[in-house]
Amino acid sequence: MQTDFDVIVIGGGINGAGIARDAALRGLRVLLLEKDDFGSGTSSWSSRLIHGGLRYLEYAEIALVYESLHDRRALFRTAEHLVKPLRLTIPIYTQSRRGPWLVKLGMLAYDLLSFGKSLPGHRMLNRRETLELFPALDAAGLRGSASYYDGQVEYAERLVIENVLSASTAGAVLHNHCTVTRVDVSGSKVGAVHWQNQLTGQEESAIAPVVVNATGPWVDSLLGRVDTDPIVRQMGGTKGSHLIMDRFDGAPEQALYVEARSDGRPFFVLPWNEQLLVGTTDIRDDSAPEDLVMSGNEIDYLLAELNALFPAADVSRQQIRHTYSGLRPLPHKADGPTSAITRSHIIRHHSDVARGLYSIIGGKLTTYRSLAEDCLKQISRDFDWQLAACQTRSEKLPGAVGFTAAREKTQRPWLRSETAAHLLRVYGSRALDVIALADTNPEWRETICAWTGAIAAEVPFACRFEFARNLDDVINRRTMIGLGPDRGRATVESVATLLAAEFDWNDQERVRAIDEFRAETDRRFQVAA
Numbered sequence: 001m002q003t004d005f006d007v008i009v010i011g012g013g014i015n016g017a018g019i020a021r022d023a024a025l026r027g028l029r030v031l032l033l034e035k036d037d038f039g040s041g042t043s044s045w046s047s048r049l050i051h052g053g054l055r056y057l058e059y060a061e062i063a064l065v066y067e068s069l070h071d072r073r074a075l076f077r078t079a080e081h082l083v084k085p086l087r088l089t090i091p092i093y094t095q096s097r098r099g100p101w102l103v104k105l106g107m108l109a110y111d112l113l114s115f116g117k118s119l120p121g122h123r124m125l126n127r128r129e130t131l132e133l134f135p136a137l138d139a140a141g142l143r144g145s146a147s148y149y150d151g152q153v154e155y156a157e158r159l160v161i162e163n164v165l166s167a168s169t170a171g172a173v174l175h176n177h178c179t180v181t182r183v184d185v186s187g188s189k190v191g192a193v194h195w196q197n198q199l200t201g202q203e204e205s206a207i208a209p210v211v212v213n214a215t216g217p218w219v220d221s222l223l224g225r226v227d228t229d230p231i232v233r234q235m236g237g238t239k240g241s242h243l244i245m246d247r248f249d250g251a252p253e254q255a256l257y258v259e260a261r262s263d264g265r266p267f268f269v270l271p272w273n274e275q276l277l278v279g280t281t282d283i284r285d286d287s288a289p290e291d292l293v294m295s296g297n298e299i300d301y302l303l304a305e306l307n308a309l310f311p312a313a314d315v316s317r318q319q320i321r322h323t324y325s326g327l328r329p330l331p332h333k334a335d336g337p338t339s340a341i342t343r344s345h346i347i348r349h350h351s352d353v354a355r356g357l358y359s360i361i362g363g364k365l366t367t368y369r370s371l372a373e374d375c376l377k378q379i380s381r382d383f384d385w386q387l388a389a390c391q392t393r394s395e396k397l398p399g400a401v402g403f404t405a406a407r408e409k410t411q412r413p414w415l416r417s418e419t420a421a422h423l424l425r426v427y428g429s430r431a432l433d434v435i436a437l438a439d440t441n442p443e444w445r446e447t448i449c450a451w452t453g454a455i456a457a458e459v460p461f462a463c464r465f466e467f468a469r470n471l472d473d474v475i476n477r478r479t480m481i482g483l484g485p486d487r488g489r490a491t492v493e494s495v496a497t498l499l500a501a502e503f504d505w506n507d508q509e510r511v512r513a514i515d516e517f518r519a520e521t522d523r524r525f526q527v528a529a
Contacts, residue, residue: 007208010180010214013215017164017368028387040477043156064367072114078393081399082399103146107148119149126144134252137310155483181203217289228354235329240326256269294527346362348361356383373392463499463502
């Protein structure tokens, strides 16, 4: 059989995009296939933190914490427009399961494992200092707090897109909205990969000696399409849900990392995108990942913990703008606490059934880069490939190249300051490319979203240069309009009109696209009764 590619990566989330980028930068011929849109699955449902995993120290996952902290440092350099330092504070109460000395010990270990970092070390704060930072915090039983730094990626979706763009520039072939229907096995080796384009119905196939299953919580589903005997279950994900809500009186100006009073599980209260992000839960769930929504019990749990933390706030469901849920792609473990399931990644070569077939199990948003490097290392060992050195530790993502200088070049008589700030936050230095496109057409300079300041030019830019194919792609993962309080409902008509011009939709197609977007938004981001 003729080999079309060296590596076919299935799954266009952060891990798949990272593997495709690393492989392409080393000169390999790469095909990346994603059944929906790049970054539309688990990567969109995280807590949006780039962190070392402080709580993993409790489970002696020292190597994972070390790896996470050093990948965090790399992302501060290579994705500086997207990944920012974030100060977090851990309040310590008399009833806390983790007292001041245990927290202090964890802080010291965290600092030690992140040697060489550019961020400040931790600080232990007394009761008075803590209440000065967080005046509305529950003062009863408060002993003090620990303050330290991690990172936040406000737009995790954009981190995926930038890896995809970098992979494409390095020569990778990329297809979103393409569902893999079958993976052939020939002579105990992987053969052709077959897929169907969900937008056109067209069926295609390609061949490579290596196929990487990086589909996250869909790993077992994909393995079920491999033309071989059933492969033992790999995944056992847990559900994580978040609240996005309006800021309330006394809401924290800085991030909090809190021990829940009801069960001792840590959760976050994070200022994010001019709103508050509260989460997450951690519940075993065997539902299809695409069907997950936040339950009423999960909402009650987080609201109760939030009101215990801020007694005067009296936070209610009316202040919740929307919710979201995702399934962590963790290894299968039938029993025991969910928090004890390892967050380290596993790269499994199914050589007993199909040489060249790999599955990625686990992994974190923070460590996608090292996961990709480990994956290429294992493939090179298994196939005796002499690969070029990994470049991703230092090679900047597209929007980070020239980012500092770009901030001085956004001035235009027609460009509002809030729009310039939005473009730089979303696209980094590539904001200049969006502005250049808007320079060619006065209609594309119009503001289409009052919340973000987004302009019309971003829609054709997303379609022509960032692989966007529909309203969901543009609103939720390119322009970031969909992460505002109304999830993009106010702008959907304007965006649909611009998309119709790009894709030559008739009025019936435009209306159908709007109706589908609204229905899916209402289903996925609902506030449960």
